[in-house]
Amino acid sequence: MTKETLNKTLSKARENKNDDFYTQLTDIEKELKHYKTHFKDKVVFCNCDDPRVSNFFHYFSYNFERLGIKKLITTCYKNREMDLFSKNEAEQAIYLEYNGDKSGNNVPDPEEIGIKYLKGDGDFRSKESIELLKEADIVVTNPPFSLFREYVAQLIEYEKKFLIIGSQNAFTYRDIFTLFRDNKIWTGVDNGGTKWFEVPPGYDIQTKSRIKIENGKKYFSMGSIFWFTNLDHSKRHEELILYKQYSGNEKEYPKYDNYDAIEVATYKDIPSDYDGVMGVPITFLDKYNPEQFEIVGLIAGNIKGLAGIPSATGRDGPYMNGKLKYGRILIRKRS
Numbered sequence: 001m002t003k004e005t006l007n008k009t010l011s012k013a014r015e016n017k018n019d020d021f022y023t024q025l026t027d028i029e030k031e032l033k034h035y036k037t038h039f040k041d042k043v044v045f046c047n048c049d050d051p052r053v054s055n056f057f058h059y060f061s062y063n064f065e066r067l068g069i070k071k072l073i074t075t076c077y078k079n080r081e082m083d084l085f086s087k088n089e090a091e092q093a094i095y096l097e098y099n100g101d102k103s104g105n106n107v108p109d110p111e112e113i114g115i116k117y118l119k120g121d122g123d124f125r126s127k128e129s130i131e132l133l134k135e136a137d138i139v140v141t142n143p144p145f146s147l148f149r150e151y152v153a154q155l156i157e158y159e160k161k162f163l164i165i166g167s168q169n170a171f172t173y174r175d176i177f178t179l180f181r182d183n184k185i186w187t188g189v190d191n192g193g194t195k196w197f198e199v200p201p202g203y204d205i206q207t208k209s210r211i212k213i214e215n216g217k218k219y220f221s222m223g224s225i226f227w228f229t230n231l232d233h234s235k236r237h238e239e240l241i242l243y244k245q246y247s248g249n250e251k252e253y254p255k256y257d258n259y260d261a262i263e264v265a266t267y268k269d270i271p272s273d274y275d276g277v278m279g280v281p282i283t284f285l286d287k288y289n290p291e292q293f294e295i296v297g298l299i300a301g302n303i304k305g306l307a308g309i310p311s312a313t314g315r316d317g318p319y320m321n322g323k324l325k326y327g328r329i330l331i332r333k334r335s
C-alpha cells in the first residue's frame with residue numbers, strides 16, 4: 001500500500017470515529033510465539049481491550065499457565081458514544097483481573113475472572129487506569145491509532161515493557177522516531193504484510209476488496225501494520241547480509257545536495273564497504289540490527305532538525321538535483 005493510500009485509510013478510520021480494528025487471534029499468536037520467555041511471573045496489562053471481544057484477553061487467559069503469567073489485567077474503554085460493536089452495552093467501563101486457573105481444567109472459567117467496575121470511562125490516561133499500569137510489567141494491545149503518540153509516551157514515562165500494534169506512519173512521528181534512534185523501541189517480528197482486522201458490521205470503506213465477510217463477521221484489511229516493542233527478540237539481532245559494493249559502483253549511490261550521505265534506494269542495496277552516512281527507506285527500521293548499524297537521523301520534507309548531521313544548505317529533507325526526494329532514515333554501519 002502506498003503511504004498516501006494508508007493515510008487515506010487511516011483518516012477514513014478516524015472519520016468513522018472508531019479506531020476500532022479488532023486484532024485476530026492468529027495475528028496475536030504469530031507474534032507472541034517469539035516472546036515466550038518474557039512473560040514468566042509478570043503482570044500483563046491489556047489497557048485498550050474489552051475482554052468480551054478482545055483476542056488479547058483471550059490469548060493471555062488461555063495461555064496463562066503455559067507462559068507462567070502472574071496476573072492478567074484488562075481494562076475496557078467505554079465510549080461516550082455507543083460502541084459500534086454494540087457488544088459493549090454496559091453503562092460503566094469494566095476491568096478484569098485473572099489470576100489463573102483454579103479449577104484445574106486449564107480454561108478461564110467465568111467464576112475465576114474477577115470483573116470489577118471502573119469509576120471513569122477506562123481511558124488509558126485516566127488516574128485509575130494509570131494505577132493499574134503501575135502494577136503492570138508488560139503492556140500488550142492494539143491501542144487507538146489516533147492516540148498512538150500519547151499512548152507510547154505514557155508507556156515510556158512509566159518505564160513499562162510493551163508489545164503493541166501500530167501503523168508504519170508512526171515511524172516518522174518525531175517522538176517515536178527518536179525512540180527508535182535511541183534503541184528504546186523497535187519493531188516486532190511479524191510485520192509489514194496485510195492484516196485483517198474485525199470491524200463493526202456498519203463499518204464501510206470505498207475499496208470493497210479490502211472488506212470481507214466470513215462466518216458472519218466483517219473484516220477490514222490494512223497494510224503496513226507493525227508491532228512496536230521494547231521486548232528483545234532474536235530477529236532484532238539477525239545480520240542483514242550485504243551483497244553490494246560501493247567501490248566501483250559509485251554512480252549507483254549519488255550523494256544528497258545538502259547532506260554528506262549517499263542515497264540507497266532499497267535496504268537490499270546497502271553496500272558492505274561504505275563507512276559514511278547512508279539514506280535508506282523508512283521501512284529499514286524493520287531490518288535494523290543495532291549491533292550492525294547505528295541510526296543517525298531522519299530526513300523528510302516535513303521533518304525539521306532530526307538529520308543528526310549538518311545540512312550544507314540549511315534545508316531539511318533529502319534533496320537531489322534540487323528536488324525533494326522520499327523521506328529517508330540516515331544510518332551508518334558499525335565497524
Ligand SMILES: C[S@@+](CC[C@H](N)C(=O)[O-])C[C@H]1O[C@@H](n2cnc3c(N)ncnc32)[C@H](O)[C@@H]1O
Nearest residue numbers: 019020021022023048049077123124142143144
Ligand atoms: C484498534 S482498537 C483495538 C481493540 C483491541 N485492543 C484489539 O486489538 O482487538 C482500539 C481500542 O481502543 C479503545 N480506545 C479508544 N480510545 C481509548 C482510550 N482513550 N483509552 C483506552 N482505550 C481506548 C477503542 O474502544 C478500541 O476498542
